[in-house]
Amino acid sequence: MDAQRTSGLHTQLLKGVLDLAILVVLERGPTYGYEVAKRLREAGIDSVGEASVYGTLRRLFDGGALSSRVEPSESGPNRKYYELTSVGRDQLEHSTKTWSTFTDSMNNLLEIEATA
Amino acid sequence: MNMNATTTTPATTAFLDAVRIYLSDLPEHEREDLMADIEQHVAEVAAEWDGPLTTILGSPLAFVDDYRQSAHVPVAPPSPEPPPLLDRAVRLVERLRTSDQVSAANVYLHDARPGWWGIRGYIGATSALQLLTGSPSPTTLDPAAHGLIGIALIALSMFLSIHLGRRSQKRTWRRRLAILVNVAVVLLAFTAGSQLRANAMQARHASG
Numbered sequence: 669m670d671a672q673r674t675s676g677l678h679t680q681l682l683k684g685v686l687d688l689a690i691l692v693v694l695e696r697g698p699t700y701g702y703e704v705a706k707r708l709r710e711a712g713i714d715s716v717g718e719a720s721v722y723g724t725l726r727r728l729f730d731g732g733a734l735s736s737r738v739e740p741s742e743s744g745p746n747r748k749y750y751e752l753t754s755v756g757r758d759q760l761e762h763s764t765k766t767w768s769t770f771t772d773s774m775n776n777l778l779e780i781e782a783t784a
Numbered sequence: 785m786n787m788n789a790t791t792t793t794p795a796t797t798a799f800l801d802a803v804r805i806y807l808s809d810l811p812e813h814e815r816e817d818l819m820a821d822i823e824q825h826v827a828e829v830a831a832e833w834d835g836p837l838t839t840i841l842g843s844p845l846a847f848v849d850d851y852r853q854s855a856h857v858p859v860a861p862p863s864p865e866p867p868p869l870l871d872r873a874v875r876l877v878e879r880l881r882t883s884d885q886v887s888a889a890n891v892y893l894h895d896a897r898p899g900w901w902g903i904r905g906y907i908g909a910t911s912a913l914q915l916l917t918g919s920p921s922p923t924t925l926d927p928a929a930h931g932l933i934g935i936a937l938i939a940l941s942m943f944l945s946i947h948l949g950r951r952s953q954k955r956t957w958r959r960r961l962a963i964l965v966n967v968a969v970v971l972l973a974f975t976a977g978s979q980l981r982a983n984a985m986q987a988r989h990a991s992g
């Protein structure tokens with residue numbers, strides 16, 4: 669598989685779990701879009717577009733998983749802080765379990781196939 | 785828009801204008817709510833990154849497509865009768881405005897603004913002095929010709945012009961005032977130039 673295809677697969681996989689990644693970041697406390705994108709980048713989740721973070725925040729907000737409030741910032745424009753709601757915490761718990769089950773299954777499969 | 789002086793540049797404005805156009809099919813409250821998020825994000829990126837915005841954010845169209853995909857917002861249906869010439873013109877302008885080269889040029893122009901503000905103050909003061917003194921030749925272009933008071937007035941005008949330029953980035957009413965000052969300086973310079981030309985013609989007739 670060449671580098672381009674690997675990168676494309678990486679992006680697709682990340683897009684599939686971006687909801688979970690953002691919920692995990694917000695579990696630590698309320699924060700704003702740019703900070704979410706920055707923390708994802710620092711964690712190595714850097715191949716999704718920055719706009720995807722806002723799109724996902726929007727969708728999670730519309731779905732009731734997040735609440736938001738606007739606060740003034742000394743360094744520039746007002747910042748919209750997002751926070752997990754009880755719906756968001758339930759979604760985070762459920763998604764984390766699903767992710768763990770999925771990765772365990774994939775790891776098992778890879779090990780079985782590698783030793784077969 | 786609610787950006788401060790350190791983050792509002794022609795490049796950020798061009799990027800945000802283009803994004804707003806590509807989101808024009810969304811309901812106004814949804815679009816403006818999203819634009820507030822994007823303005824904040826672009827300001828943060830611009831504050832931390834000196835290069836072209838498109839290197840970090842992608843093109844405005846790609847940015848909007850990415851957003852729509854992740855937010856599950858459908859792409860706008862094409863207009864039944866698109867005005868091809870206008871549409872092409874808008875796309876061309878947007879492509880030029882968001883290209884790396886134009887973004888880089890915008891950065892240089894942005895950095896050169898204090899110089900332009902100084903020149904605006906100089907032209908305004910010398911034109912006003914020209915009109916007040918009614919000098920037959922363009923001696924007002926030489927501040928020394930007006931002695932200490934003339935030099936002080938020109939220096940004060942340049943200082944005020946630069947001060948206004950800097951402050952006008954923060955508040956809308958100051959931006960409007962700056963536009964009025966620009967118009968006034970152009971009118972002053974035009975009137976002073978006309979007066980000079982009339983004086984020169986009069987002098988030519990008198991000598992002839």
